[in-house]
Amino acid sequence: MICGGDTNQQVKVNGELVEQVxxxxxxGSIIDNAGGSSQEIRRRLVMVRSSAIALTDIWKDRGISKATKIHIMDALVFPIALYGCETWAVGMTDKKKILALEMWCWRKMLRMSWKEHKTNEFVRNQFGEHASYAKK
Structure with missing residues (x-):
């Protein structure tokens, strides 16, 4: 991959032309030639949504405490989103998507529909001291 500059350059190793991508x-992270992170962030958010949906039976189980569900979310769902985030260049659009997905996950865990018109602050208050990942 050639990042920036003339992308028509040909690179040869041991006489063989190296494919440009x-x-x-x-x-485990997508690297693109523009140097942005939006594609990787979108991919991670899709993976998080999928894993949170896969845990629907746990979220619906009334025999599991909210504290245990929070630990499950912290151990199984959010690490998928946060893998490699140290290298991301996060713009405002990406940050809003990350915050929206985090709230979607918490609402999914609480079995709270967006139709209930509960504010994000109300949802955060359901967790007490448990702060938002995006604000850390």
């Missing part, structure tokens, strides 16, 4: 997966 616009994106590639490196250590």
């Amino acid at each position: 616009a994106t590639f997966n490196f250590l």
Whole structure:
């Protein structure tokens, strides 16, 4: 991959032409030639949504305490989103998507529909001291 500059350059190793790509997966993260993180962030958010939906039976189980569900969310769902985030260049659009997904996860866990018209602050208050990941 050639980042920036003339992308028509040809790279040869041992006489063989090396294929040029616009994106590639490196250590579980998507790297693109523009240097942005939006594609990787979108991919991570889709993975988080999928994992939270897969845990629907746990979220619906009234025999599991809210504290245990929070620990499950912290251990199984949010690490998927946060893997490799240290290297992301996060813009305002991406930050809003991350915050929206976090609230979606908490609402999913609480079995709270958006139709109930509860504010994000109300949802956060349901968790007491448990702060938002995006604000850390």
